[in-house]
Amino acid sequence: MAAKRHSRRRHARERYLRIVGxxxxxxxxxxxxxxxxxxxxxxxxxxxxxxxxxxINLSEELIDRGEPAKGNYRKIVTEGFLNLLPEIQARGERREAGKILSPGARWIIKAAVVANPNLIGTTHTFTLPLADPFDQLHKGVIPRDVPQDQRRVSDNQIAWFDHIAASGRISSPFNWGLFFNADSRFPELAGLAGAIAGSFYALLVCFVISFPVGIAAAVYLEEFAPRSRWTDLIEVNINNLAAVPSVVFGLLGLALLLNFLGMPRSAPLVGGITLALMTLPTIIITTRASLTAVPPSIREAAYGIGASRHQVVLHHVLPLALPGILTGAIIGLARALGETAPLLLIGMNAFITSASGGITDPATALPTQIFIWADSPERGFLARTSAAILVLLGFLVTMNGLAVYLRRRFEWQW
Amino acid sequence: MLLYVFAIILTLTVLAYFHGSRRAASLSAFSDTPLHSRPAYHGAYVAIWAGLPSQVLVLLWVSLETAALDALIAGTLPDAETAALSSSERGLIVSEIKSVARGLIFGEPAPFIVDAAARYGEWQRIAAWCLAASAISLVLLGLAVSQRRITALFRARHRVERVLNGTMVLCSLAAIVTTFGIVISLAFEAFKFFQHVPISEFLFGLSWEPQIAIREDQVAGTGAFGAIPVFAGTFLISAIAMIVAVPVGLMSAVYLSEFARPGFRAIVKPLLEILAGVPTVVYGFFAVLVIAPALKSFGGDIGLPIASNSALAAGLVMGIMIIPFISSLSDDALRAVPQAMREGSLGLGATRAETVLQVLLPAALPGIMGGILLAASRAIGETMIVVMAAGLIATLTLDPLQSVTTVTVQIVTLLTGDTEFDSPKTLAAFALGLTLFVMTLCLNVAALRTVQKYREKYD
Known part of the structure; x- marks a missing residue:
């Protein structure tokens, strides 16, 4: 009886552990x-x-045909927009109503007119973004049923907005601007183009440096280096470097690359080099793992037909290990893509309103753009930040998926 | 310009390769002595001689050009304008000249700056042409010299392999050079900091207020650089993270490796690893947006005042980030325990729970400890979560409901403002960075040692 109870208790403990796990x-x-x-x-x-x-009436009185960039677009846009609400006459009300449209609308029209001066003198219908509060109102984020002083849009503005909406002029198309616009102070215009370009350039630099250097280092340590105190030191070093906090690499980039070598601040070049130093240990470690996975028989067969050590490695071992190496490199790059702290320290969190044109122009990167937007007080940036995070996660999932695919497709099972 | 130079060098190198291998191949066709090396090696030999020196030249040139031109242009400035200026003001003038030369003109630059900018642009052009001419002539020189050495008996393969070896050794030194670079740059700046602030005050001071006057006439505190509150905050947040992550991570590892069916494990393990792949800035946003407000309103409901950037919120989210590290390292450790021990315990009549708790966990303990140490090092060095979710003010407290700051937060906030680079405020960031580096280094070495010893035990 006691034994039974004892056994029951033991099994109860087993169930308990299972549930906890x-x-x-x-x-x-x-x-x-x-x-x-x-x-x-x-x-x-x-x-x-x-x-x-x-x-919008692009009258010749307000835009000079000779210099389309110098027109009074603010007036053109405001008048065009207020024509939708003909009953508003008072000055204050007109100003209040004008706030429904995004302040950036005039630049959109200016860009369209500069690109196509034939529009001058005609009336052309533009599809323009609404200002952030009305975007939020339309999406239901700003509630209509709270008192006026607790929301960022007035009762009048809501009435005018509804009037325009009733005429079927309001639409909600897919927000391509999120991908093709650069950063902006106005949430409705802000996009990720600059950040995506900056991240791309930084990753390019990172890949160009860390991939060949990492492979060469791994091949040397795995295939050529004599086992000595010196190579042991290198090995311990690589393992340690893989666990150094990323912010320390940022300090290195700031002190060495920016202040000592005088490289340009906020540039993807510097970001890429810093990220390369961080990614290097990962690439070395995974490359070594895939080199060890190539069976000795391959090496022995190559030696047997008279290949030199270098020929064995370059002609036989390295090509067989390449899928594994690529997988490791992609995973390393994916980690570099999400890295924020080192980029903050080298100034890749600047406010830049044009997409970067090269590796030495100031730029932001996707994670630093997320950080900037997360810090912005405008309500519209909340959704933008989350959307930017989803875009970043999308890139990461794609890269990791590619790595998994490469491994499944090409990796040799010996 | 630089891109063209690179492209030309690259094209010439490729051409040199084909030239060399052709030449060697034709040699073997017309002579009786067989070639020592295959034609491709002769080609590679010529290509190395043609390409390598000029690439090195270009890299050196590019890295030194800016500094040299800056010094030159600073030397030509009229004495009347610069005599009274400090070196940093002179630096500002040089950078203004450079931006004018690039076409970025703000306001009305002084006439001597416009002159200098014109000169600067001229010199840049001259320098670029010099670079192109010298690089390309170096390529041709290398090509001419090396192709003459191609004979049937020439040991091209040995030469090429020696160069390859040298390159690989250099690359494998990159890791050491990086570590040295970190140590030297941190130590150098930290040393400058300790000339302003005594090291004993930094290590043992109880007050951290790095608000130094930026301009001389500004009224501000003198600044206090006692780092104890900063360290305390770091340890508090890391401790909360570990309290969350260790039980959850360890228990999921136990469940996945000992109880779960293989199909379940195959799905859940990659899902858990996603948590490690999420960028930390995302966790930071998540902490600010979801966890901190939830904690705050929960605290409001039960009558506890919880700060909106409390240590608890940052620590909780950091714990979530660390779970996969602990679970995957513990999982490895549990799986490395020899099957014989598992079977022996079960064979003696122990239940699976007893096997886990009394046999497997003690056997795997060193590996698990190593994982926990690595995770702790990661928690201490984690930056974005705390930058976004923890506070800026250094309070010396152990209350997780209050706002504390951490080493990494201070590094980032001290260095992202627009302060002069030589003020104690920015230098303090490097002193903090050095201590952070040393702390994590100790933890990492300890962790790697434990894991390695443990591996040797069962291999």
Whole structure:
């Protein structure tokens, strides 16, 4: 009887451990789910943008044909927009109503006119973005049923907005500006083009440096280096370097690359070099792992037909290990893409309103752009930040998926 | 310009390769002595001689050009304008000249600056042409010299392999050079900092207020650089993270490696690893947006005042980030325990839970400890989560509901403002960076040692 009770207690303890383990797994996965769901919930609305169709009279009185860039676009836009609300006459009300349209609308029209001066003198219907509060109002983020002084749009503005909406001029197309616009102070115009270009250039520099150097180092350590105290030191060093906090690499980039070597601040070149130093250990470690995975028989067969050590490695071992090396490199690059702290220290968090043109121009990167937007007080940036995070995660998933595909498709099972 | 030079050198190098290998091949066709090396090696030999020296020249040139031109242009400035200026003001003038030369004109630059900018642009052009001419003549010189050495008996393969070896050794030194670079640059700046602030005050001072006057006439505190509150905040947040991550990570590892069916494991393990792949800036945003407000309103409900950037919120989210490190390293450690021990325990009649708790966990303990140490090092060095979710003010407290600051937060905030580079405020960031580096280095070495010893035990 006592033995039975004892055994029951032992099995109860087993069940208990099982439940604790399962709930730990569930907690971890639950957090992942909460993360993804809350970001999607916040960010999905930024993938559409509320626009309004406005017929704009590009009269020759306000734009000089000779110099289309110097026209009075502010007046053109305001008049065109207020023509949609003909009943408003008072000056104050006109100004209030003008705030419904994005302040950046005049630049859009200016760019269109400069690109196509034939528009001057005609009336052309433009699809222009609404200002952030009305974008949020249309998406239901700003509630209509709270008192006027607790929301950022007035009752009058809502009435005018509804009047325009009733005429069917409001639309919510997919927000291509999120991908093709550069950063802006106005959330409705801000996009990720500059950040994506900056991240691309930084990763390019990072890849060009860390991939060949990492492979060469790994090949030397794995295939050529004599085992000595010196190579042991290098090995310990690489393992340590892989665990050094990323912010320390930022300090290195700031002190060495920017202040000592005088490289340009905020440039993807400097960011790329810093990221390359961080990625190097990862690439070396994974390359060595894939080199060891090539069986000795391959090497022996190559030696047997008279190949030199270098020929064995370059002609036989390295090509066989390449899929594994590429997988490791892509995973390393994906980590570099998400890295923020070192880029902050070398100034890749500047406010830059044009997409960067090269590796030495100032730029931001995707994660630093997320950081900048997360710090912005405008409500519209909340959704933009989440959307930017979703875009970043999309890139990361693609890269990791590519790595998994490469491994599945090409890796040799010996 | 630089791009063209690179492209020309590259094209010439490729041509040199074909020229060399052709020449060697034709040699073997017309003579009786067989070639020592295959034609491709002769080609590579010529290509190395043609390409390598000029590439090195270009790299050296590019890295030194800016500094040299700056010094030259500073030397030509009229004495009347610069005599009274400090070196940093002179630096500002040089950078203004450079931006004028690039066409970025703000306001009305002084006439001597416009002159200098014109001169600067002229010199840049001259320098670029010099570079192109010397690089290309170096290529041709190398080509001419090396192609004459091609004979049937020439040991081209040995030469090429020696160059390859040298390159590989250089590349493998990159890791050491990086570590040295980190240590030297941090130590150098930290040393400058300790000339302003005594090292004992930094290590043992109880007040951290790096608000130094930026201009001389500004009224501000003299600044206090006692780092104890900063370290305390770092340890508090890391401790919270570890309290979250160690049980969850360890228990999921135990479940996944000992209880779960293979199919479940195959799905859940990669999902858990996604948590490690999420960029930290995303966790930071998540902490600010979801966790901190939730904690705050929960605290409001039960009558506890929780700061909106409390240590608890940052620590919790950091813990979530660290779970996969602990779980995957513990998983490795558990799986490395020999199957015989598992079977022996089960064979003696122990339940699986007893096997796990009394046999496997003790056997795997060194590996698990190593993982925990690595995770702790990562928590201490983690930056973005705390930059976004923790506070800026250094409070010396152990209350997780209050706002504290960390080493990494201070580094980032001290260095992202527009302060002069030589003020104690910016230098303090490097002193903090040095201590951070040393702390994480100790943890990493300890962790790697434990893991390695443990591996040797069972291999």
């Amino acid at each position: 399962l709930s730990a797994v569930a907690a971890a996965l639950g957090m992942l789910g909460l993360l993804v769901v809350s970001l999607t919930f916040l960010g999905h609305s930024a993938f559409v943008q509320t626009m309004v169709d406005v017929p």
